[in-house]
Amino acid sequence: MRRFGVSLPCELAEAVDRISQETGATRSEVIAAALWEYLETQKDHKKPGHQCLGVVVAVTDTFSDVGDAIEVNKTHVVAYTHVHVEGRCLTIAVVRGDGSKIERFALEVAKRARLARYIPLL
Ligand SMILES: [Zn+2]
Numbered sequence: 001m002r003r004f005g006v007s008l009p010c011e012l013a014e015a016v017d018r019i020s021q022e023t024g025a026t027r028s029e030v031i032a033a034a035l036w037e038y039l040e041t042q043k044d045h046k047k048p049g050h051q052c053l054g055v056v057v058a059v060t061d062t063f064s065d066v067g068d069a070i071e072v073n074k075t076h077v078v079a080y081t082h083v084h085v086e087g088r089c090l091t092i093a094v095v096r097g098d099g100s101k102i103e104r105f106a107l108e109v110a111k112r113a114r115l116a117r118y119i120p121l122l
């Protein structure tokens with residue numbers, strides 16, 4: 001076992017606490033389970049040299065939150081669309097390129113978004 005400090009957005013920390021209370025698992029167990037699942041789904045797609053095709057989905061307050069990241073990474077963004085749902089911006093970007101670069105783009109989007117997912121497809 002190793003201990004280290006991790007900062008989480010309040011909303012995410014509350015979700016971890018809620019799952020912990022509902023299941024009786026400790027916070028560490030909830031986070032470890034989530035992390036294992038994440039690592040399992042992502043491991044092959046993020047290898048440098050792997051040409052990845054996938055979709056980045058993000059919910060933001062304004063388009064510029066994610067639009068800036070798209071502009072900077074436009075060589076990896078094949079196409080994107082942007083719609084409004086419940087007063088928020090929903091952006092769906094089709095991405096293709098080196099797995100590690102796509103990963104960097106997805107993390108950049110996640111930093112600026114209320115909610116973001118990278119769904120690797122191929
Ligand atoms: Zn891939």
Ligand SMILES: [Zn+2]
Binds near residue numbers: 062
């Ligand atoms: Zn918008």
